[in-house]
Amino acid sequence: MTAAITEAPALAPPVTRPAGLSAAFRFELVKLLTQWRIRILLVGCWVGPALLITAVSQQSSLPSDTVFGRWMAATGWAAALVVLGFCCSWVLPLLTALVAGDVFAAEDRLGTWRYLVMAVRSPRRIFAAKSLASTAVILLMELGLAVSSIVGGVAVVGNHDLVGLDGRVIPAGHAAQLVVLAWACVVAASLAYAAVGLLGSVVLGRSPIGLVMPALLAFVLQAAQLLPMPAAVRLALPSQSFLAWRGLFTEPVQSGPLVIGLVVSLAWVVVATTLAYLIFVRRDFADLAYDGPGLRPLLATVLALGAVVAASVAVVATATPSTGSGIEKAKVEQSMATSFAHLYRLQSRELHRPDVTEAQLRTSASCYRAGSHGDDQGPGNDWRCVVTWHIPHATAVGTAVYQLDIAAEGRYVADGDGPQEVNGYFQVHTPTGDAPNPVWQVDGLVDLSSRSSSKGRS
Template identity: 35%
Template sequence: MTTSTTGIPLAPEPTAAAPRRATRRPGIGTVLRWEVAKLVAQARSRYALLVCLLAPIVIVLVFNGQQQTPSDTIYGRQIHTSGYAAPLFILAFGSQWIFPMLAALVAGDIFASEDHHGTWKTILTRSVTRSQIFWGKALTATLFTVLSLVVLAASTIGSSLLIIGTQPLVGLGGQLIPSGSALGLVLASWGTALAPQIGFTALSLLLSVKTRNPAAGVAVPVALSLVMQLVGTLGGIDLTRKFLLTTPLDSWHGLLAEHPFYGPLTFGLAVSVGWTAVCLAFAYFSLRRSDITGG
């Protein structure tokens, strides 16, 4: 402190202001954390994962206790003779409507619920852009789809091996596949469902944005998957069938052949990526252009 010539203390000279702490603007990560927190709080998502965990155990126990086998479904005849057959049987059955339903459960509602509850204004006042909202919600829905598939696969394979056993598996060409190789093939077969599952998630996101109706966003993708499967069974439209999103769900058959072939698997991956990219693009630009200020 300095003093004047009269001896009166003078106020200290002002110092340079301390640099202001940089504030981090909210981004996609903020939206993602918020959406994941909302998802965890929803009973529907928790119950869905619980069903994915417990339902395969019940199904394996029921089929293992029955004398007759579901011979009309692939690997149904072997469900009592090898623990590797049951996961493939459930994989084939689940691809008909269970997988699309799991993909649509969150994705079909995640945008439409904001319209339903009128909360768009609240979200848009949190210093985040529509693009950040879109990608944060899309990532949340995709994470749930992947998690539900992983839980379902782990429960199905684990319960089948524990309850039925690790006997060798008979391949689609009649060859006997040893236990170690069979486990790798079963895991790979379930892995092939991941790409079309993400494709159904993108389709559900698009319908969630366009319909603005949670019920339609969840139900319509499941109905479309059933229509695709029906179209795929019709004769004379093989070219059309290759580009359906349901077709890649059967691409695992080539892995179990006596001489494995990967053409359908590669083409199915490309089809799934195409569906995902197109649906996400339409959903993104639809959300950017839509009038949501009234919500």
């Protein structure tokens, strides 16, 4: 008897499907969130602002040299804006550098590209997943900064009215809406820095310089803001949204710089992300010694970003009526007169005087630059203003002298220089005790994108 031997049918090799975009995104997100530096940054963003506000509230002096710093003890909304101003200077660019600046270069240093490509099988999906994951982490950090500063400010200082950058008292409810909108407006600039970080991570390969690209860009732009330059150039910089949110706290809202900043930031996002994508999908993932695409793509990147700046300057110069630095005598006079009129009413309420309206006060200002020989324009700490107003039911006219320090971005601080009973002392004597004098120091903002008016009246 013979046994029949039959061959087993050959089994087909298992079919492995490439990872989809959602799976790749979750994988990249988990990779980021498992890094110790990302976890520390997230905890710092969600806790740090509240701790900072609590510490400052215990001090005897306030950061009066910062925007809304002098009102930090009066309302929690001012405290949230102080944190926002500090974050716009350095915190947000550093966060984007630490998250987006290393998201591609880390794979080069670890030599893991071949495994990732085998799993996903699409450089396009890899780029999209890494970009979306880094953006999600950055937005989560920025949300933490906003929530922590708002909750911490309201809890520690209180939900009180806010004095705007034109002296107007903003009700607490409306101030809450403006603060949330201000935090939302800086998202565009944050994404622009993140796009530069992605581009640096792709172009520079293993080099750690890609990690600091957003921080380096922030340093260059911070230095550029200190230089004398035309308003069109200043408004066309990608950091404009980090400054333009201040215009929300004037009446009327200074929407010109804000819109320009948002459009310019989005243009940088599109150009930088597109460049990073085109360079990334053309790389050789099988080359274990790959260390960047070479000099030609790097040069093309520099030229493309330079073209974005040139095009932005040309469009802004054509679209805005402002010329020169954007800081002109008529604008300063109008802003100073408006701010004083609003703050004078606030002082009258503190002193329990009869309320008056801006129309009754008929406030005006006469400003000049010391030694300017009639060319009263541009930033500087040598501005002088004499504010006059009409006292209701009296023939007397009040006068107050101010010394102004106007920064290049249009923000100014006016220090009272007498008379003492009006603006010469930092406190006023009220029936309930001493209180801060609203007109002793005045914070204001000149709209660089607007056309100057002929008179400085409120």
